[in-house]
Amino acid sequence: MTTALETQDLRKAFGGVLVIDDLSINVDTGEALGIVGPNGAGKTTWFNLITGTVRPDAGKVVFLGRDITNLSRHERCREGIGRTFQIPRPFSGMTVFENVLVGATHGRRMGERASYERCIEILEWTGLMGKVNVLAGTLTLLDRKRLELARALATDPQVLLMDEIAGGLTQAEVEALIEEIKALRAQTGITIVWIEHVVHALLAVVDRIVVINFGRKLCEGEPREVMNSQEVQACYMGGTPA
Amino acid sequence: MDWLNAAVQGILLGGLYALFAVGLSLVFGTMRLVNLAHGDLTIIPAYVALVIVGVAKFNAFYSIPIVMVIMFIVGYLLQRGVLNFVVVRGDIAGVIVTFGLSIVIANALQEGFTANSQGLDAGKIENLSITINERLAIGWLPLLIFVMALVVITLLQLFMNRTKMGRAFRAVSDDQEAARLMGINTRHIWAVAMGVALLIVSIGGVMMGIRTTFHPLLGADRLIFAFEAVIIGGMGSSWGTLLGGVILGMAQTLGARAFGSAWQILVGHVVFIIILALRPQGFLAKTVTA
Numbered sequence: 001m002t003t004a005l006e007t008q009d010l011r012k013a014f015g016g017v018l019v020i021d022d023l024s025i026n027v028d029t030g031e032a033l034g035i036v037g038p039n040g041a042g043k044t045t046w047f048n049l050i051t052g053t054v055r056p057d058a059g060k061v062v063f064l065g066r067d068i069t070n071l072s073r074h075e076r077c078r079e080g081i082g083r084t085f086q087i088p089r090p091f092s093g094m095t096v097f098e099n100v101l102v103g104a105t106h107g108r109r110m111g112e113r114a115s116y117e118r119c120i121e122i123l124e125w126t127g128l129m130g131k132v133n134v135l136a137g138t139l140t141l142l143d144r145k146r147l148e149l150a151r152a153l154a155t156d157p158q159v160l161l162m163d164e165i166a167g168g169l170t171q172a173e174v175e176a177l178i179e180e181i182k183a184l185r186a187q188t189g190i191t192i193v194w195i196e197h198v199v200h201a202l203l204a205v206v207d208r209i210v211v212i213n214f215g216r217k218l219c220e221g222e223p224r225e226v227m228n229s230q231e232v233q234a235c236y237m238g239g240t241p242a
Numbered sequence: 243m244d245w246l247n248a249a250v251q252g253i254l255l256g257g258l259y260a261l262f263a264v265g266l267s268l269v270f271g272t273m274r275l276v277n278l279a280h281g282d283l284t285i286i287p288a289y290v291a292l293v294i295v296g297v298a299k300f301n302a303f304y305s306i307p308i309v310m311v312i313m314f315i316v317g318y319l320l321q322r323g324v325l326n327f328v329v330v331r332g333d334i335a336g337v338i339v340t341f342g343l344s345i346v347i348a349n350a351l352q353e354g355f356t357a358n359s360q361g362l363d364a365g366k367i368e369n370l371s372i373t374i375n376e377r378l379a380i381g382w383l384p385l386l387i388f389v390m391a392l393v394v395i396t397l398l399q400l401f402m403n404r405t406k407m408g409r410a411f412r413a414v415s416d417d418q419e420a421a422r423l424m425g426i427n428t429r430h431i432w433a434v435a436m437g438v439a440l441l442i443v444s445i446g447g448v449m450m451g452i453r454t455t456f457h458p459l460l461g462a463d464r465l466i467f468a469f470e471a472v473i474i475g476g477m478g479s480s481w482g483t484l485l486g487g488v489i490l491g492m493a494q495t496l497g498a499r500a501f502g503s504a505w506q507i508l509v510g511h512v513v514f515i516i517i518l519a520l521r522p523q524g525f526l527a528k529t530v531t532a
Contacts, residue, residue, distance in 0.1 A: 051423055073422035083423050091416040093478075094409070102413045105406045107425030112406065155425055 003065075004029040004191040005081075005159050010049055010059035012042075012215075019045045021215035022059070027159065032185060032192040034206035034223060036199065038236060042215035043195045044086060047161050051083050052076045064158070077107045082157025086164045086195075088144035090151075092137025096128055099136050099147055100154045107155025119154060126150040126180070142173050153184075159191040166198040178204045199227060211235070244377040245499060252495035254380070256471075256488030257388030261446030262464055263471035263483045264395060265439030271415045271478055272435040273329045278340040280443075281465030282347035285458060287313055287444040288451030289355055291362055302362035302452050310444045317440035321433035329432065344461060351458035359455035368452060387449045391487070394442055395480045411435060415478075463507075470514040476524025485525055490514065 005027040012020040019042045027033050035043050048054040050061055052073040060069045068076055091099050100122060104115035123129050126146045131139070136147060145165055152160060166174045178201050184190060185205070196202045202209065202223065209226040211218040213235045219226060226232060266280045277283075290312055291305040298305075328339045364383075371381040402408040413421040414431050422428055450456065467490060475486030490510050497509020517524075 053419060053423070072427070073419075074425050074427045077423055077425040085420070089417050089420040091413045091420065093416050094412055098409055098412075102409050102421070102426070103424045106410060106413075109425070151424065 002029045003027070004031070004063070005050065005193070006062040007046070007050065008060040008062065010046070010061070011057045012045060012049060012054060013057060019215050020049065020056070023212070023215060023217060024059075025210055025217065027191060027193055029191055030189050031208065032194065032206040034202040034209040035193060035195045035212060036197070036202070036209060036227075036232075037212035037218070041212045043212055044163055045215075046212070047083060047163055047193075047195065050076075050161060051081060074106075077155055077157075078109065080156070080158035081161065082107075082152035082155050082159070083161040084145075084148035084152050084163055084165055086167065088141075088148045090136035090139065090144055090147050092135065094136055095133050096136055096139070096143075096147060096150075097123070097132040100150050103151045103154030104156075115154075118156075122150050122153050125184075126153075141168055145169065145177075149180075157190065159193065162192065162194045162196075164195055164197060166196055166201045169198075174198055174201050177201070181205055203227065245496070247378045248495040248499035249492055250378065250380060251384070252492030253488050254384035254388045254491070255495060256484070256486075256491030257391035258384075258446055258450060259467050259471045259487035259490055260391045260484040261387065261394060261449075261487075262443060263468040263475075263487055264398065264480055265443045266465075266468045267472045267477065267480070267483050268398075268411075268435055268439045268442075270472075272411050273325075273414075273432045274333070275325065275329050275336045276333065276340070278337060278465065279343040279347060279461075280340075280439075280468060281461035281463065282344045282351075283317075283440055283461075284443045284447045284450075284464045284468075285351065285456060285461055286316070286347065287440075287447030288360075288362065288456045289351060290444075291448045291451060292355070292360060295362060302364040302448065303367075305362075306445060306448050309448055310441045313440040313444040314437040317437035318433045321436035322429065325436065326429050326432055344465075348458050348461055355458065357457055357459070359457045360451075361455045362448065362451040364452040383449070383453050387446065387453070390445050390449070391484060394445060395484055398438075398442070398480055407431075407434065467510075470510070473524055474514060474517050476527030479524075479526040482524055482526030489517070 003026050007023060007025050010020050010023045023046060037043050045054060049056050052071060056069065060067055063079055063081060068079060091102065097119060100119045101115055104110050104118050105112065110118065123132060126149055128143065128146055128150055131143060139147060149165065166177055169177065182205060185192065194202060194206060206223055208220060209223045210220040211226060211232050218235060219229065219231055262284050266277060269275055269277050287309045290309045291302055294305040294308055295302050328335050367382050371379040373379045402411060410426050410431050413424065413426060414428055418428055470490050471486035472483055473486065474489050475482030493513035494506045494510040498506035501509065
């Protein structure tokens, strides 16, 4: 098993607050890794360090064996890191199709014609085909989340970082999303790192779970075992492990 | 001057204001930079043309494409070398640095070319006009400037909507961070945007140099007119900017017709303030989403 993505002893403080504290996490190629932890644990900051939105105070980000800690954000995207935002950030003045096309033409650097075909595939797969000419700013939450996913996929990522993509969706919508992500894995073998509070969605998809608390790795392992461990229950409930 | 004639001259003048304003709007739209040096940057092309014509000894019109290329490069390098470091530090930094840049440009032009008014020679076209009747005559040069404004805005719209680079401009304008994570190099996009802004400004700058005279201290007026055109028309809309330019131009020429030529500029500003008070979002503003 080769390592797709690795953070080595990452450290980041905002002001005096240490948000990421020597965090080392490995993601194997083709793996689906779930990330859980209480609010403020540093999960999204860890994503921001991987995409380059935030620069670390110390430590390294290694992608496919290459140290990318000093690469800029757009370069990391072109290397093959895709990301969805917790709160969707569509290009609201552009149509759904244009949003996805930007990902394909800039993130993947495909020609215009090849991009069109790829975009249509992705839009069909994410269920947005009926809304290609709709302005992205007018979409519902579910469709915005789908667009986040579609846009990230258009950049042809080797590792897909998903930040609470199931959050705010109805039960039925979450079920549909689970099936879509399972199908995506089966078809493409893409490596997935998924931050999620909707635990049953994670359990349905991921191979392994890492629990983060106070910017440190609390524990990791087989999903059900991890979620049932007293340590994890305690950190969510605010108590101390028995 | 007859009322109708004043109105027509105002419309044509509006085309010139739009040519100056489109670049200002483009820069603000893509990088949220309030470029206070924009007015001074509209003067530079006329001086570049002056140098080219001085060396090559041809009609000033032929210098326009050369000036456009030079100004694109100047804009690209200015952005990559200076302004890219400024726009990421917020609005205040942008205002301060471009204000300083404005002073530097005006003084450098005075140092290099003196404060005297200069003109560009384009031969007979400067004085040719189409006479409709004894009260109304349309000058070829103002008409040509207006037509150029229509052409530039049409091409800019096509560029923004139909090209990969244009879509990147719009994506960066909507959400810089999301655009970066889609593989867009914002530093390059901003530099191209500044290059395009100065390329467009070159057309108006040189043509204005042919139509009237120019000197290094005209920048402040042009900056204000460009701002007024953009705000009247509504942010983010190129056709709105043209409309804004036309409204401002007509306010000035009709104001001059009504109260005398000393009132021209003041009436323009008053009309601008009235529109700002009644319709602060401008006439053709695109829907702004948070």
